Amino acid sequence: MSISSNAEPSSLLDKQFINNKWVASSGTRMLDVMNPYREERIAQVTAGDSQDVQAAVQAAQQAQPGWQALGGAGRAAYLDGFADGLEARRDTLITLSAINNGKPLAEAGIDLDDAIACYRYYAQQARTLDARQGGHVSVAMEGVDARCYHDPVGVVGLITPWNFPLVTSAWKLAPALAAGCTAVLKPSEVTPLPEQVLAELALEIDLPAGVLNLLNGDGDGIGAPLTNHPGVDKISFTGSNRVGETVMRSAAARTASVSLELGGKSPILVMEDADPAQAADWVMAGIYFNAGQICSATSRLLVHESVAEALYAALAERMDALTLGDPLAADTDLGPLTSAKQREVVQHYLALAEQEGLTVVRGAQHRTLPARGYFLAPTLYRDVPVESRLWQEEIFGPVLCSRSVTSEEEAIGLANDSAYGLAATVISGDPKRARRIGRQLKAGSIWYNSEQLVLPETGWGGFKRSGIGRELGPWGLGAYLEVKHVVGPLDR
Structure with a gap:
């Protein structure tokens, strides 16, 4: 089950990682894993079932008390071990992400660096956790001793998406392990290959058995029984709103905790004092990174009418210069979409745009696509009505919708007029103004005069339909902790 040095995955991954062992799955189906550039099957993984979930949860339950008792400093050493192991496999994992996800090599490298940084950060957070235990709480009542403790939630189910496998698993697994939780991790069945390395690393660093269990399978076989299992104390899910709502209903039936990172339809505001050339670079980075398959993609462009034409010209020039091709080629800027299914989803929206008569600045008619691969042309529509489904709905592909505005107030109003609120970007020649505008936007992450710095x-x-809870930072650790107060009379 290990990843070979040339990054070619095993053709058959028919086992599950439970209690530090690769064991035969009780599921009988196999799922194809595709190379989105070659449109070829590169592996098959088992489609696990509820019996696999039961075994994994039981292993996690048995391991959790000992993992918690190890203390934050002890757990931190293992998190550093994950970071070191990922770093040692850097070239292999970058290549594997390009093969399985369709990411250009440069983008895959950014993903891996982000994952490594996440494990190191939560190793530091784990070390500070011990010192915070039993801290005195100031109370007004005399003669009372009040102390605060932070206990792990328990066993957590972690469900990751296909667009950023190693990154999103790090965002969940690192804080969960730092907090003292044990985990059952379900990678996406579309891109399961990069995350297999986590099981390999668990054995390499001698992670205690049962602390990490990794189950391959789809939503019906693994996702549903995992979210419904009474032994799972918390579910952390990243993915679509449709599935997230199902996860939330399952958790609600047993009052389990949930963290949901869902869809987005993020705005990017270009004000009249912005430099159109520089703004074009940031607009490009916000929508065409990972072929637009990013939940925070700034897919709604609001540009002041005084700089709109200059910006459209600059964007068209940059879009024409993008190289579409083999993700393993050093000069590729834009790879294929990750699956045939996702290409079909985006094609549906492109058909809607044609029906609605949207104005195309750049699109399929301006680009010859590679002969193979799940490619779509980077697309830009201007003057898109706010009633358009393309303006309102998450497309999750290389499609940018834009409108011109006449004032700052109009830009802010249109930016906030969305069911989603994950992220936003503000571009202005005045940093203070950009920050002030950012404070008025209803979203969890606001960038100004920059690319998306995560x-x-x-x-x-x-905010809103973009999810519940927070990942990363101390808030990400807190998502896997329960707060406990011990209160009584002062010692005499």
Whole structure:
């Protein structure tokens, strides 16, 4: 089950990682794993079932008390071990992400660096956790001793998406382990290959048995029984709103805790004092990274009418210069979409745009696509009505919708007029103005005059339909902790 040095995955991954052992799955089906550039099957993974979930949860339950008793400093050493192991496999994992996800090599490298930084950050957080235990709480009543403790939630089910496998698993697994939780991790069945390394590393660093269990399978076989299992104390899910709502209903039936990072339809505001050339670079990075398959993609462009034409010209020039091709080629800027299914989803929206008569600045008619691969042309529509489904709904592909505005107030109003609130970007020649506008936007992460800087120290999560809870930063650790107060008379 290990990843070979040339990053070619095993053709058959028919086992589950439970209690530090690769064991035969009770599931009988196999799922194809595709290379989205070659449109070829590169592996098959088992489609696990509820019996696999039962075994994994039982192993996690048995391991949790000992893992908690190890203390934060002890757990931190293992988190550093995960970071070291990922670093040692850097070239292999970058290549594997390109093969399984369709990411260009440069983007895959950014993903891996972010994952490594996350494990190191939560190793530091784990070390500070011991010192916070039993801290005195100031109370007004005399003669009372009040102390605060932070206990792990318990066994957690972690369900990750296909667009950023190693990153999103790090965002969940690192804080969960730092807090003293044990985990059952379900990678996406679309891109399960990069995350298999986590099981390999668990054995390499001698992680106690049962602390991490990794189950391959789809939503019906693994996802549903995991979210419904009475032994799972918390579910952390990243993915679509449709599935997230199902997860929330399952957790509600047993009052289990949930963290949900769901969809987005993020705005990017370009004000009249912005430099159009520089703004174009930031707009490009916000929508065409990972072929637009990013929940925080700034897919709604609001540009002041005085700089709109200059910005559209700059964007068209940059879009024409993008190289679409083999993710393993050093000069590739934009790879294929990760699956045929996702390409079909985006094609549906492109068909809607044609029906609605949207104005195309750049699109399929301006680009010859590679002969193979799940490619779509980077697309830009201008003057998109707010009633358009393309303006309102998450597309999750390389499609940018734009409108011009006449004032700051109009830009803010349109930016906030969305069911989502994950992220936003503000571009202005005046940093103070950009920050002031950012404070008025209803979203969890606001960037100004920059690309999307996602840091382990800053929280991640959304307002409104973009989810519940926060990942990253101390808030990400807190999501896996229960607060306990012990109160009584002062010692005499």
